[in-house]
Amino acid sequence: MDERKKQVLRAVINDYVATAEPVGSRTIANKYNLGVSPATIRNEMSDLEELGYIKQPHTSAGRIPSDKGYRYYVDNLIETETVSKAEDDLISQLFIHSGSQMDAFFQYACRVLSKLTNHAAIMVKPHITTAPLKKISLMPLEPKRYLLIMITEDDAVYHRPLELDEPLQKKDLQYMEAILQSTLAGQNMEHFNFTALKEIANNMLFYKGLFLEAMELIGSVKGKQDDSQVLVNGTLNILNQPEFKDLEKVRYVLEVLETDNFLRQLLLPKASPGTMVYIGEELTNESMNCCSIISASYSINGQTVGSIGVLGPTRMDYPxxxxxxERISKEMSGLLSHY
Amino acid sequence: MDERKKQVLRAVINDYVATAEPVGSRTIANKYNLGVSPATIRNEMSDLEELGYIKQPHTSAGRIPSDKGYRYYVDNLIETETVSKAEDDLISQLFIHSGSQMDAFFQYACRVLSKLTNHAAIMVKPHITTAPLKKISLMPLEPKRYLLIMITEDDAVYHRPLELDEPLQKKDLQYMEAILQSTLAGQNMEHFNFTALKEIANNMLFYKGLFLEAMELIGSVKGKQDDSQVLVNGTLNILNQPEFKDLEKVRYVLEVLETDNFLRQLLLPKASPGTMVYIGEELTNESMNCCSIISASYSINGQTVGSIGVLGPTRMDYPxxxxxxERISKEMSGLLSHY
DNA sequence: TGTTAGCACTCTCTTTTAATGAGTGCTAAC
DNA sequence: GTTAGCACTCATTAAAAGAGAGTGCTAACA
Incomplete structure (x- = not known):
């Protein structure tokens, strides 16, 4: 790969990204003045094709980049573009705009990214926090009905109403609270060990249901961990891409987006720390091999908790x-850590 | 409209719904033995066209139903189909499957409807309940930090952490709780009158912040009322419909589905009590005039709170x-009222 | 008077054929 | 090593021809 080959490859990709049309030697000679004639460029392109970086849709068409070509381009030929002032401002503003609502925050981030890129944006939200339990309380609602409240160290509140067979005496209430508090406080709901609680429940004559409810509540929090936490925004941008004028392709890609398992697997922060670029076949999903995904993870106080990304055709403006x-993921990390 | 005209109209619609192809006189004569020849049917069809119930895409094509035709069909020619045993079981089972999670419940209902109909399903969720406040409590977390908890008559729990300048004495805590309880209990957050609370806050020397936080919490609940509460499921089914082989149409419809204002307006239970059928131009949205929406409202203890519906092409299996x-909306009403 | 067979006519859809043109690969000259 | 020239390939477009489905109309029939 001498310097001129690199220039030609870069030219092919730039032009193809801009036009979505196979790029011919004449076009390159005209637009990107490399100081050589089309014929020379033809020779270079022939070499590049041999190397697998570009390919022809058919004889007598221009060249288009292959996945391998994009990969080389991303790894060696580009520099990440710095976000323009206007866009940078927009990003900051819109984050402010989401207020202190957590849910809105993630949705805004996703929406902004999708708007700025004109592609589909994907957000893998952080798992529900699993800070250890701090406080457990029973709040009387009506004679036989109580609200079981559990609060973790980081102030997340979980609650569940429960119904007893007979009302708790005031001192019983305090006693129960004390038992729950001593059994549960300091424990982590994610890795909760039910045996201790089960044992206590079995030794109880009355109020056994109370402990069972507590277990239910913990169980439901545990269950939520695995829940889908993927947001997608701007899916419709896919329809704007010329590579998706074929309805079948659209259907496949939208299907993958709707059943978010694939995305979650791929973008789980463990699988994709930092900035990742998946190009075409690297997505290892047949129906996605005309797509690329660019993602960056974000963190809270240095700990990676989620990621945000863009899904578009392989023909993408990578820089x-x-x-x-990256800019948005940094902004998110900053704001999340601050908050 | 004599009996035979009705039969012909029904035949045209049945066949068109099944095949998506214009229906000719010969087809009807063969498939639906009305005991007359194609020529006679041609005459009837000519009349039906004059009446505006069917139309020709072009001369020398068969007929397709017009919006007016579908309307007549829905109003006069069909009987609602009773749901088959298997499907009925499925509906009950899947509702059980959603457990006691409210959110999951609505999502399941939506998914089931979409799966059974092979169309997009729409759910307008109930507004957040606005039952009057029953219980207000302050729960100590750390010396200066408290959790403000408000519970409504129907056991919805709202909470917010708050930080005070100095710790509350135990009797102060009880006193505060008592004030809050007496000021707020019985009131409705939706139509909350802030003046009383404001006055108390102003008269306070310490702990003023506490009341301000309470107002914040009520305000945020109020704010949530207006939030989008529309779920859509199975959007992709639209791509299966032959009428949407044109990408432009797909884009328009998907756009409407993504910006759910239109749907919310239309399906707000006030606008659409009971079962509603909107056919084509009745949707009064140009990009939707090839679509129909069938919706049914559901209720809690007799009070209509939301609706669920199906969006598909006008060429739909209405019965x-x-x-x-209707079956699903009834099931929802039953379960919601029970719960 | 209502029904039906027959037939010419219309219009879409498909296939065929031809023309266009962009772009390559190769050769030979510089 | 570079470049001009040229024959060749192949997708795309346009025009033309053919097939087929379905109608509307007319005239005959019960």
Whole structure:
């Protein structure tokens, strides 16, 4: 790969990204003045094709980049674009706009990214926090009805109403609270060991249901951990891409987006720390091999907790989008850590 | 409209719904033995066209139903189909499957409807309950930090952490709780009058912040009322419909589905009590005039709170889908009222 | 008077054929 | 090593021809 080959490859990709049309030697000679004639460029392109970086849709068409070509381009030929002032401001503003609502925050981030890139944006939200339990309380609602409240160290509140067979005496209430508090406080709901609680429940004559409810509540929190935590925004941008004028392709890609397992697997922060670029076949999903995904993880106080990304056709403006994704992930990390 | 005209109209619609192809006189004569020749049917069809119930895409094509035709069909020619045993079981089972999680419940209902109809399903969720406040409590977390908890008559729990300048004495805590309880209990958060609370806050020397936080919490609940509460499921089914082989149409419809204002307006239970069928232009949205929406409202203890519906092409299996939508809305009403 | 067979006519859809043109690969000259 | 020239390939577009489905109308029939 001498310097001129690199220039030609870069030219092919730039032009193809902009036009979505196979790029011919004449076009390159005209637009990107490399100081050589089309014929020379033809020779270089022939070499590049032999190397697998570009390919022809058919004889007598221009060249388009292969996945391998994009990969080389991303790894060696580009520099991440810095986000423009205007866009940078927009990002900051919109984050402010989401207020202190957590849910809204993630949705805004996703929406902003999708708007700025004109592609589908994907957000893998952090798992529910699993800080250890701090406080357990029983709040009387009506004679036989109580609200069981559990609060973790980081002030997340979980609650569940429960119904007893007979009312708790005031001192019984305090006693129960004390038992629950001593059994549960300091424990982590994610890795909760039910045996101790089960044992206590079995030794109880009355109020056994109370402990069972507590277990239910913990169980439901545990269950939520595995819940889908993927947001997708701007799916419709896919329809704007010329590579998706074929309805079948659209259907496949939208199907993958709707059943978010694939995305979650791929973008789980463990699988994709930092900035990742998946190009075409690297997504190892047949129906997605005309797509690329660019993602960046974000963190809370240095700990990676989720990631945000962009899904578009392999023919993507990589320098720009990598810049945007990284910028937004940084902004998110900053705000989340502060909050 | 004599009996035979009705039969012909029914035949045209049945066949068109099944095949998505314009229906010719010969087809009807063969498939639906009305005991007359194609020529006679041609005459009837000519009349039906004059009446505006069917139309020709072009000369020398068969007929397709017009919106007016579908309307007549729905109003006069069909009986709602009763849901088959298997499907009925499925509906009950899947509702059980959603457990006691409210959110999951609505999502399941939506998913089931979409799966059974092979169309997009729409759910307008109930507004957040606005039952009057029953219980207000302050729970100590750390010396200066407290959790403000408000519970309504129907056991919805709202909470907010708050930080005070100095710790509350135990009797102060009880005193505060008592004030809050007496000021707020019985009131409705939706129509909350802030003046009383404001006055108390102003008269306080310490702990003023506490009341301000309480107002914040009520305000945020109030704010949530207006939030989008529309679920959509099975959007992709639209791509299966032959009328949407045109990408432009797909884009328009998906756009409407993504910006759910239109749907919310239309399906707000006030606008659409009971079962509603909107056909084509009745949707009064140009990009939707090839679509129909069938919806049914559901209720809690007799009070209509939301609705669920199906969006598909005007060429829809009305008897079946009306049956399914009504069945599911009834199931929802039953379960919600029970719960 | 209502029904039906027959037939010419219309219009879409498909296939065929031809024309266009962008782009390559190769050869030979510089 | 670079470049001009040229024959060749192949997708795309346009035009033309053919097939087929379905109608509307007319005239005959019960």
């Amino acid at each position: 720009r989008i990598i810049g945007l994704v | 079946r889908i009306i049956g399914l939508v």
